[in-house]
Amino acid sequence: xxxxxxxxxxxxxxxxxxxxxxxNDLKKHFPVKAGILQRNVGSVKAVDGLSFKVKxxxxxxxxxxSGCGKSTAGRTLIRLYEPTAGDIFFKGRNISxxxxxxxxxxxxxxxxxxxxxxxxxLNPRKTLKSILLEPMKTHNMxxxxxxxxxxxxxxxxxGFNPLFINRYPHEFSGGQRQRIGIARALTLNPDLIxxxxxxxxxxxxIQAQIINLMKDLQEEMGLTYVFIxxxxxxxxxxxxxxxxxxxxxxxxxxxxKDIYEEPLHPYTQALLSAVPTPRKKGAAxxxxxxxxxxxxxxxxxxxxxxxxxxxxAATAMCSEKVPEFREVKKxxxxxxxLY
Amino acid sequence: xxxxNPEISQKELELNPNLMEKPDTxxxxxxxxxxxxxLAVVGAIFLLAIVLISILAPIIxxxxxxxxxxxAKLQPPSADxxxxxxxYGRDIFTRLIYGGRVSLLxxxxxxxxxxxxxxxxxxxxxxxxxxxxxxxxxFVDVIISIPSIFLLxxxxxxxxxxxxxxxxxxxxxxxxxxxxxxxxxFLSLRSREFVLASKTVxxxxxxxxxxxxxxxxxxxxxxAATLLVGGVILSEAALSYxxxxxxxxxxxxxxxxxxxxxxxxxxxxxxxxxxxGFLILLTVLSVNFIGDGLRDALDPKTLE
Numbered sequence: 089x090x091x092x093x094x095x096x097x098x099x100x101x102x103x104x105x106x107x108x109x110x111x112n113d114l115k116k117h118f119p120v121k122a123g124i125l126q127r128n129v130g131s132v133k134a135v136d137g138l139s140f141k142v143k144x145x146x147x148x149x150x151x152x153x154s155g156c157g158k159s160t161a162g163r164t165l166i167r168l169y170e171p172t173a174g175d176i177f178f179k180g181r182n183i184s185x186x187x188x189x190x191x192x193x194x195x196x197x198x199x200x201x202x203x204x205x206x207x208x209x210l211n212p213r214k215t216l217k218s219i220l221l222e223p224m225k226t227h228n229m230x231x232x233x234x235x236x237x238x239x240x241x242x243x244x245x246x247g248f249n250p251l252f253i254n255r256y257p258h259e260f261s262g263g264q265r266q267r268i269g270i271a272r273a274l275t276l277n278p279d280l281i282x283x284x285x286x287x288x289x290x291x292x293x294i295q296a297q298i299i300n301l302m303k304d305l306q307e308e309m310g311l312t313y314v315f316i317x318x319x320x321x322x323x324x325x326x327x328x329x330x331x332x333x334x335x336x337x338x339x340x341x342x343x344x345k346d347i348y349e350e351p352l353h354p355y356t357q358a359l360l361s362a363v364p365t366p367r368k369k370g371a372a373x374x375x376x377x378x379x380x381x382x383x384x385x386x387x388x389x390x391x392x393x394x395x396x397x398x399x400x401a402a403t404a405m406c407s408e409k410v411p412e413f414r415e416v417k418k419x420x421x422x423x424x425x426l427y
Numbered sequence: 428x429x430x431x432n433p434e435i436s437q438k439e440l441e442l443n444p445n446l447m448e449k450p451d452t453x454x455x456x457x458x459x460x461x462x463x464x465x466l467a468v469v470g471a472i473f474l475l476a477i478v479l480i481s482i483l484a485p486i487i488x489x490x491x492x493x494x495x496x497x498x499a500k501l502q503p504p505s506a507d508x509x510x511x512x513x514x515y516g517r518d519i520f521t522r523l524i525y526g527g528r529v530s531l532l533x534x535x536x537x538x539x540x541x542x543x544x545x546x547x548x549x550x551x552x553x554x555x556x557x558x559x560x561x562x563x564x565x566f567v568d569v570i571i572s573i574p575s576i577f578l579l580x581x582x583x584x585x586x587x588x589x590x591x592x593x594x595x596x597x598x599x600x601x602x603x604x605x606x607x608x609x610x611x612x613f614l615s616l617r618s619r620e621f622v623l624a625s626k627t628v629x630x631x632x633x634x635x636x637x638x639x640x641x642x643x644x645x646x647x648x649x650x651a652a653t654l655l656v657g658g659v660i661l662s663e664a665a666l667s668y669x670x671x672x673x674x675x676x677x678x679x680x681x682x683x684x685x686x687x688x689x690x691x692x693x694x695x696x697x698x699x700x701x702x703x704g705f706l707i708l709l710t711v712l713s714v715n716f717i718g719d720g721l722r723d724a725l726d727p728k729t730l731e
Contacts, residue, residue, distance in 0.1 A: 126561070166627050196629030209620035213453065213642045222638075223628040256453070272624065 107177075108280055108312050109142040109165075114174035114184070116157075116164045120387060132387045134160040136336035138174070139413065142280070147306065147313040149327030149344070151320055151359070155383055157336040158316045159204075162284045165314065166201050167191055178280070197227050200273035204285035206265035210257040216243075216268060217253045223275040242271045245308075246301065263294035267301065274305065282314045287322060299326055320363050324348055329419075332356045335394040336386055338413065342420040352422045354401045393425065401426060460724040467720020470713030477710060481527035490518040492525040493676040501696040511698045513686060519702055526678035526703065531710075533593050533679070534659045540598025542652050545605025546641070552606070553613025554636055564610065567603050575600045576665070583671045593672065597659050605651050612644035646722045653718025657711035664707065680707050 115138075117131040134157040142148050152158050163169050165176060167183060176184040178195050186194070203209035210219060220239055224230050230238050240250045246267040257265055266286065273281055283302070287295040303326065305311060317323050323330055324344060331341040332355065340353040351357045358377040365374065379398045384390055390397050396406035405425055413423040462468060480487060489509070496516035504511045510519040552563040582596045616622060617640060625635050660680070666672035667681030668688065675682055680703045687693065687700035 163623070168623055168626055192629040192631075196627070199627070201624065201627045203620040203624060205620055209624055211621040211639050211643070214638075222625065222630060226628055226630050226634075269624070272628075276628070 106143050107141045108144045108179055109314070110175075110177040111138055111140050111165065112175040112177070114138040114161070114164060114176060115172045116160050116169055117172045130387055132385075133336050133389055134386055135164055136386075136389070138333075138336075138338055140331055140338060140341055142312060142314060144279070145306070145310055145312055146328040147315055147326055149323035149330040150314065150316045150333055151318065151323050151330060152333035153318060153359075153383060155386070156333045157386065158318070158333055159284050160336075161333070162201070162282045162314065162316045166199050166282055168201075192226075197223070197229075197276035198278050199280045199282065200276065200278040202266075202269050202273050202281060202283040202286040205289050206262045206269060207289075209269050210265055212257055215254050215256055216248075219257075219268065219272055220253075220275055223272065227276060229276065238275070242274060245274065245305065246271045263290055263297060266290060266294075266298055270298075270301065270305070274309070277309070278311070280312045280314070282316070284316045285318070286315070288317060288319060295322065302326065320359065332359065335384065335389055337394060337423065338421075339395065339424070340420075340422050341413075342417075342422075346417070346420050352416065352420065352427055353424050354399050354426070355395050358400075393423070457724045461720050464716075464720040464723060466716040470716035470720070473709065473713045474717065477527055477706075478531060480524050481531055484521075484524040484528055488518075488521040488524055490521045492521045492678055493517065501692065501699065503696070504698060510702050511696065513683070513699055514689075514692060519683075519699060522678040522683060523680070523702060523706060526680045526683055527706070529590065529673050529677060529679040530660055530663060530681065530707075532590065533597065533663050533673075534656050536594040537597030537601065537659050538652055538655045540594065541602040541655060542605055542648065544598065544602040545651075546609050546648065548602070549606040549609025549611075550613055550636055550641070553610040554617055554632070554640065556614070560610070563606075567606050570600075571603050575662075579662070579666060580669065580671055583666065588666075588671055588674060590673070593663065593666075597662060601655055601659065601662075605648065605655070608647055608651050609644060612647060613640055616640045616643055646725050649721045649725065650718045653714045653721075656714045660707055660711055 114135060115133070116135040117133050119128045120130045120132060121127065122129045136157075138161055140148065150158050150161065160169065164171050167176075167186070171184050174184060175182050178199060181194065183191065183195050214222075217239065220242060221235070224235060224238070239253060243250045243253065248264075248267065248271070252259075257268065260268065266289075269286075286302070287298050290298060299322065302313065306313060313326070315323060315326055327344050329341065329343050330347045331338045332347065332353065333339065334355050340347065340351065340356045342352075347356060348360065351360055354377075358379050361374065361377040367374070377400060379400075381398050384394070384397055390407070392405075392407040392409055393399070393402075393411050396402040399406065403425065409425070411423045411425045413421055416422050416427040484492075489507075494517060496512070498516065499508070499512050500514055500516040502508050502512040502516070508518050508520070510523065513519055513522065548563050548567065552560040578600055579596055582599075583592065586592050586596075613636075622635060622639050625639055630638075663672055663679060664681030664684055667679060668685040670685070672681050672685075673679040675686070683703040684700060684707070687696075687703070692699055
């Protein structure tokens with residue numbers, strides 16, 4: 089990470105061509121305003137120093153409890169929100185400070201998002217066709233017959249009969265709508281898709297369908313996913329590497345196997361202990377780590393390690409010094425004084 | 428709401444050909460839904476009739492609208508004077524249909540103006556937020572805090588009360604409610620996921636506003652507009668009552684009503700105030716019914 093921090097923000101070439109996305113100390117603070125003069129009285133530190141790299145073709149899972157800043161992180165990555173600080177390198181280009189017109193020219197079509205709520209993510213007044221055509225028109229892609237072919241191909245990819253292209257979103261169920269959302273994200277042949285709780289609004293059986301569809305599409309089209317979810321088992325199913333977020337920071341980042349089998353950070357351990365797992369008859373129940381207290385307010389996060397107020401292993405040092413986010417094993421990053 | 432299964436195969440389609448039927452367009456659904464609302468349909472027919480009669484006034488009217496006949500003043504309805512005559516012996520029916528031209532023109536013209544201003548200001552404030560929002564909304568607050576009747580009187584006194592002036596004045600004093608409403612709708616719609624999706628695709632702001640946000644905000648705007656139409660007809664009547672509206676001999680429903688506001692007239696010729704008053708009531712009512720019908724018909728979420 090240290091080599092990254094030194095890099096000039098304007099440089100457009102990076103040596104690590106394996107990485108499609110590099111996030112470097114990304115912060116998003118929302119100002120809190122009060123009074124008739126709308127003075128700034130503080131800020132909500134929704135995302136407070138996020139660093140990770142995403143390899144081409146892999147799936148990164150981001151997990152964390154409600155309010156930890158996962159969705160804000162996703163929306164900041166795709167520049168729906170203006171980052172407060174930090175850099176986002178996409179295919180070697182720093183997109184964190186680009187203007188909207190520059191983004192439109194360069195990376196908008198390469199990064200797409202799949203949204204959480206399939207009922208809110210499609211304009212109720214648009215037909216499937218005009219929903220899917222909008223991205224093509226914006227970027228002037230495909231002409232005439234090619235457009236029709238592309239539409240057929242997209243619908244086919246998500247398992248829709250092209251006959252339904254003139255229907256309105258309200259004629260479809262939640263899972264079907266989510267597939268329309270995925271088709272829309274695929275319209276521009278993106279490289280990276282950020283899926284923000286893409287399946288959490290769906291029934292479990294439909295969740296599996298969508299996840300498998302996403303996996304198939306990844307294989308066919310070489311997509312890279314950043315998959316944001318609060319559901320540990322869904323993330324385990326789809327991800328290659330997993331980042332655990334708490335109060336706007338990444339606590340632990342490691343390959344899926346490491347996270348789920350040998351979690352190092354006490355927070356990850358507590359999270360995983362809350363997942364119900366089947367066990368053999370007579371086997372001892374797994375120990376459940378119960379965290380005390382609530383998630384502290386991101387407007388006023390604890391000093392030192394943000395987790396120390398609820399950490400079962402906290403020491404005096406934890407409340408004073410912010411733990412460094414470092415690689416303790418190969419590919420296994422943890423922000424904790426224990427390691 | 429019938430949901431379709433989009434995964435069906437070609438074979439199933441051949442077996443069940445009515446699945447191949449083209450789905451109805453939004454316009455068709457809209458018309459069908461509107462037709463289901465009987466009150467709105469009646470309102471629409473009534474308003475259409477009034478508009479048509481007003482347009483055709485010179486052809487239909489049995490008398491010239493400003494022809495006085497002092498020998499036949501305050502006559503009750505008869506074969507010659509269908510709705511009776513006024514204080515100067517003018518035919519009330521004739522004056523009503525001529526008055527409709529003026530009153531409806533003032534009402535629809537100024538509401539159109541008010542809606543355009545209101546949408547523009549509200550959309551800018553709601554979509555861009557921040558300092559733009561603060562400045563525009565404080566401006567709206569200032570306009571609202573000026574009692575509009577005094578503003579109307581002042582402007583009309585200075586610039587005169589011609590038809591255009593009245594339309595401009597009503598438009599300039601009645602857009603604030605719409606602006607607030609539109610701002611609220613935009614505030615909530617701009618953070619909806621389909622708008623965010625549009626942003627991530629790179630769609631330009633003006634396109635997002637016109638294709639995604641505005642069509643979804645149209646329901647409440649139309650209702651507000653219909654309420655405004657009623658309000659403007661009544662305001663015009665109020666201004667006329669103060670002698671500042673449309674000046675006689677040109678007829679408007681407002682100045683006819685004002686002309687009838689006289690103790691002896693009301694007692695001896697009750698049909699004189701009744702007809703313009705009743706026409707105002709029916710018009711405002713049907714406009715409101717139409718507004719209700721439009722709102723329901725435009726909302727894709729309401730069931731058929």
